[in-house]
Amino acid sequence: MLKLNKIHHIAIICSDYELSKKFYVDILGLKVIREVFREERNSYKLDLEIGGQYQVELFSFRDPALRPSHPEAAGLRHLAFEVNSVEEAAFHLNELGVTTEPIRIDPTTGKRFTFFTDPDGLPLELYEL
Incomplete structure (x- = not known):
């Protein structure tokens, strides 16, 4: 049987990297672990810590596809x-x-x-x- 220990990270793709970074860091107070610019993808990856344990990964991509965000949408x-x-x-x-x-x-x-x-x-x- 597969044994999962815990959730390692949650990945979020944002449409406006600077706005989302400000929101998650300055408003929600998540701590920056590391920020990397991935030149080959023209994309940022920001690793954030919450509660000394969990990690949120914030990604930027050029023109990410929109998806439904209604409470009962699939996903x-x-x-x-x-x-x-x-x-x-x-x-x-x-x-x-x-x-x-x-x-x-x-x-x-x-x-x-x-x-x-x-x-x-x-x-x-x-x-x-």
Whole structure:
């Protein structure tokens, strides 16, 4: 049987590299591990750390294809970030100009959560510990 240890990284392709880099680093506070310009692809790859453990890879490509980002579209539904307080995290994002949905309660776990989007409309979630 295959034994998976953990999620190693999450890869995101962005349409505006500088805007997305600012969003993930300056607004969400992810830490830059390394940034590489791949000349042969005319593309950046930015490795970001979250919580000292997980890694988000942010890629730039010239004219990436658009794809549906509706909550029920096939493919990745959303990326969720665990926070201590959804209310405090949402307030912080709102102060920085990021719109969040009203805070809801997960009917299964009783935990609070909300959604917002990155600059390309990728659905992101804040989920309370």
